[in-house]
Amino acid sequence: MKKLFSISLSFLLFSTFSVFSQEKNLVIENIQKEAYENSQLEILAHELLDDIGPRLVGTPQMQQAHDWAVTKYKSWGISAENQQWGEWKGWERGITHIDMVYPRVQTLDGTQLAWNPGTSSKGVTAELIALPKIKDSLSFQKWLPKVKGKFVMIAMQQPTGRPDENWKEFATPESFEKMKKERDEQTKAWDENIKRSGYDRRSIIPALEEAGAAGIVDSYWSKGFGVNKIFGARTKKIPTVDIELEDYTMLYRMVEHGDKPKIHVVAESKDLGRVPTFNTIAEIKGTEKPDEYVILSAHFDSWDGGTGATDNGTGTLVMMEAMRILKKVYPNPKRTILVGHWGSEEQGLNGSSSFVADHPEIVNNIQAVFNQDNGTGRVTT
Template identity: 75%
Template sequence: MKKRAHFLLALLLLTGSVAQAQQPQQTQQAQVKQDPVIQNIIKQATENSQLQKLGHELMDGIGPRLVGTPQMQQAGEWAVNKYKSWGVDARIQNYGEWRGWERGVTHIDMVHPRVKSLEGMQLAWSPATPSKGVTAEVITMPEFTDSVAFQRWLPSVKGKFVMISMNQPSGRPEYNWKEFATEESFEKMKKERDAQNDAYRKKIAATGKTTRTLPVALENAGAAGVVMSNWSSGFGVNKIFSAYTKKIPTVDIALEDYGMLYRLAENGSKPRIKVVAESKHAKKPVPTFNTIAEIKGSEKPDEYVILSAHFDSWDGGTGATDNGTGTILMMEVMRILKEVYPNPKRTILVGHWGSEEQGLNGSRAFVEDNPQIVKNTQAVFNQDNGTGRVANISGQGFLHSYDYMSRWLNAVPRNITKDIQTSFPGTPGGGGSDHASFVAKDVPAFMLSSLNWSYGNYTWHTNRDTYDKIVFDDVQSNVILTAILAYMASEEPELVSRERSVMPTNPRTGEKMSWPQARPATRKGGLD
């Protein structure tokens, strides 16, 4: 009986110790979540959201923001004016120049063996056609035994449109096959597709060219134009990138119409198409720039919290989820912080980077041109990959990132953080998005990585990356998260640790991984 009494007493003392240990943490959590700034952030984001208006003005009104185009310049000016209307200082910061180009009307019609308007578009920086367009036969490429055979065939392309992409065996995404096909049919399709992919790779390799140099060879041989179809493995979706030709048009045609043309050509029908492409090349390079806005710090104005999102996009769609959502997210965060936290301890700076799509050029130029800001940056919060709620945050290899990031995340409502997966200290990002430009300079820079929402197949660099794909409830959740993280980072008493963790061994090579090296920005682009 005495032993049991001693045990119960010990248990009560232990329970009391645990309770005492938990009490300060719980008290701190309660205090944080009663913080009027945090409460007002949530209220502004939910009751006075400007996201839909910003999204409409940027994506519908201005459209895609390809580097070197008038639309990119227009977007920069729009953002500066919008910030100033909120009382936030903003400016355009030039860092280089790019080949100037503007998209015009693209119209592609099959005129033989019957008439049909085709779904397609000119690729970025593609040359224009004459005003009346170009009408010519469409041909496919035969199999080549080697590059000599390819060179013998080349003269036959003169005056013709040449199809250079593989004809897909099915326009149905794999998930659609998996849902409805018999197992035997599904496996048969995959084998046929794999065989065609292998044959296509061998065909290109036999020419002695790559997918980049092949269009140039066709151009030099007198082809009327290059026709491709960069299918994105989803219904009606193609990736739209850049042309490599300088004199003849390069167009991308949707899988459905591309397949029809391909079959007609292969079966001897000699299809003909008419292409009208009214793009314009600027006579001289145009400036490339970042759009910068900031709320000046009241106690430590020379220390910074940076909000990061690239402003540019490809132009197959309107750049809505890559990275219009990241752009309007950071703009909304700045609007709210100016309203509810107008005198931050540290300067809160937002960078809308230019030419991320061509190699993180805007953010790389910023870290090169602003070493003092970089030296005194508390943290960078970057958002890029789509419209979804933030689902993953890595410590990016900073040894003590858990200490401060967990504290900052603890201030965010549980309904927002409960499904976020974190990994600390994690490994440093070497590329992929603009946080990597800062990580390479030893700045704690965190990628706020989003839920998928079929991003890879359906909106990433595609002709379907448009306003209607935005999930505004998810973006609003990210606004609250980012605004609170920025507030907490600003209020942190001291600059956080930048100590690196010990890099792990690469499982593929067996060698120790190294910290990413800073790379220079391209400051003269598209001019060769």
């Protein structure tokens, strides 16, 4: 009898496990099938990255993206809302036009930095000067009045726009080491020169503005071919622009040779005052343990030098597509699946940290978190 019961129980357990495994495998197969055969990633990417574009916190485009995501989730039958976590400086980018107007005319490749005040419609025309060789803070203070009415160049003149790895690929070992050593030494000397002023790369900018500079000209090279990093301005009243490496180094050489180049800058941005800022939250409610949470996570905001595709459009779209597929294939999960599209991550994890502070009942019951913010390529961790 015991033997018969044992055999029967074993058969029952095997049968139950077999059915469970088959159901589990079927769900996985259906998820893969939906992802491979009916992917919405391309159209989602077009709508978010091409049509809406960059998502700088405080801009109309950021708000448009939040609203778009909520509408998209609801169209899939997923509950979603924008949750306000604070306020930010409202700002809208307009057209930036930068031209060299002396000693010859050339349109330059550059843009205004984020949250920077706009110029008048007539723009600003002024001579360019570069930071001098600084002996100490006293000598810098004596030089400082010379910036009045001029655009000040605050970035180092790069010896080349080619990345190190490209030099290494085509150069002899001796040539590569020589180039790299010279670049490293020049960078170190530049940083030490600014330090002797009594300021650092950031704090020197307000000092130049206070001294009467007409504007700030930067060139924050990414160390990649033809790409600069566009972040936020540190001036309150005067224009701050970033000029592409090749144009910037041309202007720098002209300043060094005493050509006294002049540029004309028009920046049509708008100050929108304080505006509310949000996280977009969507969820598929759990059926057995609705108060336990599996979190999908990706920051929604971006800088606005590009469309924000890599950082973090990729993560945003992956999480949206995952939610769409789960709702279609696995609509009744045991635990609640919640996705957070965080605002203002780039300025210090503001959206996600606010969510943590506002929702301890969720945070204390998290079972797993999947965050995506590593750009393109295969997810490896």
